[in-house]
Amino acid sequence: MMHSSLSAIGPVEGGAESVVDALIETLGPNGTLLVPAFRDSVWGDLSDFTNSDCECTPSDGLCISKQPGFQGVIPETVRQRQGSLRSCHPTHSWVGLGKSARRLLERHYLSPTSCGVENPFELMNDNDFVLTLGVMVDRVTLWHYYEEKYRVPYMGHFWPKQRHLNNTVPGIRLQYEYPGILQEVCKSAGILHTGPVGKSSSGLMSVGDFKSFMTTILTDNPSCLVLRPPDRHSGDFAIDALRKAEGMLEAWRTGKNTEVIKTFMQSPQRVEVPGINDVVRDDCPAFGGYHQLKNNQIPLCKANGKHPDFFKEGGIFNQHGITTCAQCDWHNKFPVDKSLTGQNQTANIID
Numbered sequence: 001m002m003h004s005s006l007s008a009i010g011p012v013e014g015g016a017e018s019v020v021d022a023l024i025e026t027l028g029p030n031g032t033l034l035v036p037a038f039r040d041s042v043w044g045d046l047s048d049f050t051n052s053d054c055e056c057t058p059s060d061g062l063c064i065s066k067q068p069g070f071q072g073v074i075p076e077t078v079r080q081r082q083g084s085l086r087s088c089h090p091t092h093s094w095v096g097l098g099k100s101a102r103r104l105l106e107r108h109y110l111s112p113t114s115c116g117v118e119n120p121f122e123l124m125n126d127n128d129f130v131l132t133l134g135v136m137v138d139r140v141t142l143w144h145y146y147e148e149k150y151r152v153p154y155m156g157h158f159w160p161k162q163r164h165l166n167n168t169v170p171g172i173r174l175q176y177e178y179p180g181i182l183q184e185v186c187k188s189a190g191i192l193h194t195g196p197v198g199k200s201s202s203g204l205m206s207v208g209d210f211k212s213f214m215t216t217i218l219t220d221n222p223s224c225l226v227l228r229p230p231d232r233h234s235g236d237f238a239i240d241a242l243r244k245a246e247g248m249l250e251a252w253r254t255g256k257n258t259e260v261i262k263t264f265m266q267s268p269q270r271v272e273v274p275g276i277n278d279v280v281r282d283d284c285p286a287f288g289g290y291h292q293l294k295n296n297q298i299p300l301c302k303a304n305g306k307h308p309d310f311f312k313e314g315g316i317f318n319q320h321g322i323t324t325c326a327q328c329d330w331h332n333k334f335p336v337d338k339s340l341t342g343q344n345q346t347a348n349i350i351d
Contacts, residue, residue: 001034001121001130001207003141004074008134009198016077019133024097032098034105034120035078036141037069039091042166042308050090050162061106063088069095074133087120091164092141094120113158113165113268115144126208134200137186138179143225146214148268152222153327155268157308168305169271170324171226178241185245189213189252212256220251228286228303228330232337235285235302271307271324274299279325283337286330288320299323303330 002023012018023033040048051065058064063086068076078084079095087094087108092115096105104120111118121142130140144167148155156169168176175182183203186192191209194201217224224244227237273296274280280299281287288300293313304321311317325331 002133003135003139004072004133005135006073008200016073019074020077027098030099032096032100032104033078034094034096035075036071037075037079037086037093037095038071040070043306043311051093054088054090056088056090056109058088058109061109062086063093090162111163113148113163115141116148119145121145124207126206128207130205130207130210132203133197134202136179136183137192137203138175138182143175146218150218154223154226157271158268165268166308169307169321170304172237172303172305174225174227174241174244177227177237181241181245185248188249213252216251216257217248219257221247223329224248228328229284232334233285273322279331280323281325281331284330291316
């Protein structure tokens, strides 16, 4: 399973075709190459969000869509190769070449979300590999697979028809905000082995190691990938990122966990604007104040990502997300300090 960037590798004689040829030759007749054929982000043009020529009711489990993915020229070269197969998912399909491609792809149309159960990764063996060719581990989509699998408390906005779950709404993510930190964590844990390919640094990790690592860190701290203020006063997310990186490595050194069965077999709840009885912690360093929109006061959080319902409004909603205080680990870690006065620390939303 590969994520890649041709531009990061640098000039290659023959371009992406040569890269794919080299991969297929290395894998041999018994090997299989999987690459993402994901469509564009929900934040972009919604007409690019799904495969519009995919009915997602395949007779043989595979997708007939001929629409391109948005993951770069190498995956697109694989998709256009004779004999390639595509999994059936409206937003997050995968393309495969090789002996096991059909087995890995044909059940993806049953997945209720983009990265959840029935993802092709579930059928990979522990001694299979994830390759990051010219990219860092932040590009590996399987972080989201484990977040969904273990029902982390910050799950995002869900579109049932598209079977798409946006994992960035309730939090700024460590792997996106500080990808270098997560790269170093995986190297220090010994699960990621890196080396030069062209002008890039590329990486390789076994499925078994990644599975064990993710199970370990999410069992130890289900919110380890979501950044929050480190204390009552500081809003420096870099401090939280470094502390969580340290926590991941400490959990990994202390003892590796086995797989815990806790999967998303039901649709996740939508992330909504806080209602009249919801908690809003305006004493939190990440509290971004209230924004007046169409006669509603929308409480904002600097530690939350963009929200699909408000992104189109632009302005402040392109910078801060809506609050999710009741589900936030900062709220649980730092209860309301009743000794403080002059602050409405549990403000209700007034329509």
